[in-house]
Amino acid sequence: xxxxxxxxxxxxxxxxxxxxxxxxxxxxxxxxxxxxxxxxxxxxxxxxxxxxxxxxxxxxxxxxxxxxxxxxxxxxxxxxxxxxxxxxxxxxxxxxxxxxxxxxxxxxxxxxxxxxxxxxxxxxxxxxxxxxxxxxxxxxxxxxxxxxxxxxxxxxxxxxxxxxxxxxxxxxxxxxxxxxxxxxxxxxxxxxxxxxxxxxxxxxxxxxxxxxxxx
Amino acid sequence: xxxxxxxxxxxxxxxxxxxxxxxxxxxxxxxxxxxxxxxxxxxxxxxxxxxxxxxxxxxxxxxxxxxxxxxxxxxxxxxxxxxxxxxxxxxxxxxxxxxxxxxxxxxxxxxxxxxxxxxxxxxxxxxxxxxxxxxxxxxxxxxxxxxxxxxxxxxxxxxxxxxxxxxxxxxxxxxxxxxxxxxxxxxxxxxxxxxxxxxxxxxxxxxxxxxxxxx
Numbered sequence: 001x002x003x004x005x006x007x008x009x010x011x012x013x014x015x016x017x018x019x020x021x022x023x024x025x026x027x028x029x030x031x032x033x034x035x036x037x038x039x040x041x042x043x044x045x046x047x048x049x050x051x052x053x054x055x056x057x058x059x060x061x062x063x064x065x066x067x068x069x070x071x072x073x074x075x076x077x078x079x080x081x082x083x084x085x086x087x088x089x090x091x092x093x094x095x096x097x098x099x100x101x102x103x104x105x106x107x108x109x110x111x112x113x114x115x116x117x118x119x120x121x122x123x124x125x126x127x128x129x130x131x132x133x134x135x136x137x138x139x140x141x142x143x144x145x146x147x148x149x150x151x152x153x154x155x156x157x158x159x160x161x162x163x164x165x166x167x168x169x170x171x172x173x174x175x176x177x178x179x180x181x182x183x184x185x186x187x188x189x190x191x192x193x194x195x196x197x198x199x200x201x202x203x204x205x206x207x208x209x210x211x212x213x214x215x
Numbered sequence: 216x217x218x219x220x221x222x223x224x225x226x227x228x229x230x231x232x233x234x235x236x237x238x239x240x241x242x243x244x245x246x247x248x249x250x251x252x253x254x255x256x257x258x259x260x261x262x263x264x265x266x267x268x269x270x271x272x273x274x275x276x277x278x279x280x281x282x283x284x285x286x287x288x289x290x291x292x293x294x295x296x297x298x299x300x301x302x303x304x305x306x307x308x309x310x311x312x313x314x315x316x317x318x319x320x321x322x323x324x325x326x327x328x329x330x331x332x333x334x335x336x337x338x339x340x341x342x343x344x345x346x347x348x349x350x351x352x353x354x355x356x357x358x359x360x361x362x363x364x365x366x367x368x369x370x371x372x373x374x375x376x377x378x379x380x381x382x383x384x385x386x387x388x389x390x391x392x393x394x395x396x397x398x399x400x401x402x403x404x405x406x407x408x409x410x411x412x413x414x415x416x417x418x419x420x421x422x423x424x425x426x427x428x429x430x
Contacts, residue, residue: 030425030430093410095325095412097324097325098324101323101324102321102324104324105320105321105323105324105345106317106320106321106324106423106426106427108316108320108345109312109313109316109317109319109320109321109345109423110310110312110423110426110427130320130323130324187429188429191429195308197310197427198427198429199426199427200426200429203425203426203429204426207422207423207425207426208321208324208325208422210245210418210422211321211325211414211415211418211419211422212321212325212412212413212414214402214403214406214413214415214418215245
């Protein structure tokens with residue numbers, strides 16, 4: 001395989017091509033891959049609770065099948081809650097990775113005390129399953145409850161402050177639990193500030209896909 | 216960070232520079248990294264049981280410290296049993312990854328039924344810890360009990376046949392449990408033969424390190 005094509009499923013509905021391709025751009029900057037970036041319909045605030053997760057799952061599976069028909073060698077569900085992961089695997093025969101389980105898995109391999117930084121006060125299910133007792137804390141920036149609310153000056157500053165709390169709780173790894181954080185460039189800021197390992201979900205999922213493809 | 220430097224700890228003592236650099240070459244071929252490749256002393260058959268694991272651990276930690284002094288931005292322990300992982304983390308302040316826990320973690324993120332292919336009939340501890348009930352079988356090529364025995368025509372052919380047994384047991388992912396398998400080029404052969412996801416330990420660890428460094 002020369003240059004793998006990753007089908008990127010965005011769970012935040014948008015008609016803005018710049019926003020749509022934000023995660024694909026990160027992947028192409030870091031890895032020798034091409035991406036096809038598409039979003040599920042009718043979820044302008046993404047996946048941020050049980051109802052939006054449930055609604056997203058069949059749409060994710062349908063979009064995964066479409067991406068594979070259009071040439072994707074693998075599919076990445078770019079959401080920390082992995083909506084539709086099992087459903088997508090059931091309908092395509094290429095590797096499918098969820099950003100949440102990829103992040104949690106790599107955090108487990110990279111340290112023993114994991115701080116979860118996302119948009120909720122509870123870790124998403126893939127993090128609970130993979131990390132269990134290794135989670136030393138879960139924090140969300142104050143005033144942020146949906147991914148779209150991260151993109152304000154308060155959201156960005158609050159995310160950085162939230163990392164302080166996790167380090168104070170003893171974290172040797174910080175696992176992002178929202179792919180919206182990727183677009184803030186926050187991971188390197190936290191590495192520089194605290195000297196801890198930071199696992200970004202988009203990058204984690206991209207590396208997992210490349211490992212799966214032997215690339 | 217421009218080009219990260221990965222310190223590669225080989226647990227198979229060798230004076231042959233070609234053998235020593237085998238895993239570093241794989242990493243540099245797949246990822247935009249440089250490597251420094253060194254081996255622990257006095258273990259010509261590597262780590263293949265409890266006594267050789269125990270003997271290796273302090274040597275791995277000492278070598279990790281040396282690699283960081285000499286410029287490594289991260290350290291990779293290139294053995295599926297992760298000898299000396301905790302010991303190395305205790306003495307350096309850069310990310311340290313074990314090839315075993317990296318492989319097991321990525322296998323867990325990439326599927327639900329994992330076949331373990333290594334040099335023993337039991338999964339190494341990092342695989343048991345990360346995968347538990349997800350392991351559908353563990354096989355070793357017939358007649359192979361040490362990594363050095365993989366590099367015979369029988370070892371290579373036996374490794375491929377062993378993958379047949381794991382797929383027959385229902386594996387949707389095959390996780391290699393010996394970094395010696397990397398050098399056989401076996402992963403792509405199994406992907407082509409069975410259409411399953413194959414996780415190679417050297418590549419898995421390399422991707423995990425890059426994710427940790429934000430690269």
